[in-house]
Amino acid sequence: MVEFGTHFALVTLGSAVLIAVVRLVKGPTLPDRVVAMDLIGVLVVGLIVVLAASTSVRATLDAAIVIALIAFVATVAYGTYIERGHPE
């Protein structure tokens, strides 16, 4: 069961990242792209967590923490940038 769950989760999360990339490319505005980028951050954290648990390589969990931190800071920075009046 855990084999099937791992494969299902990896395929599903990977295709979710691809769908979010479609939104990232299509836009049409900068906030849309920031939302897609934020979602990609969360999805990559999920991918890393599933990979770390299924291969028992625990060191990659620290990478997941760092990616979650950076995604949050990037989103807040983009929010400030948009709010100051550079919407394109």
Place this chain on the structure above:
Amino acid sequence: MTDVIVGVMWIVGSSFAFLAAVGVLRMPDVFTRMQASTKASTLGLGCLLIGAALQLADLPSIVRLASIGAFVFLTTPVSAHVIARAAYHADIPLWDGTVLDERRPLTAPERQTNQPEIG
């Protein structure tokens, strides 16, 4: 038994994360996209983290997974709020089917069109 729970948790969590991505692709404007992304992705990531904690089952991993979960659960609403506020102030157009924009009379009354009266 643990294997079955881990597998189910990962299937449920990745399905929710996939639904978040579909919502971000299909929803009509930035505000609806954002709510699809934040709600479904926090729930999905929560299930993935519980499954990973059951699978690894040692203290250092569980502490790291719990800190990822706490951090993401605390920061996702904050970042969604920041982006929504920024998009609204940057005059990103709302969806055509929007029925009520309660903030428009407060920020720019002269641009108010077809909005119901507040109060």
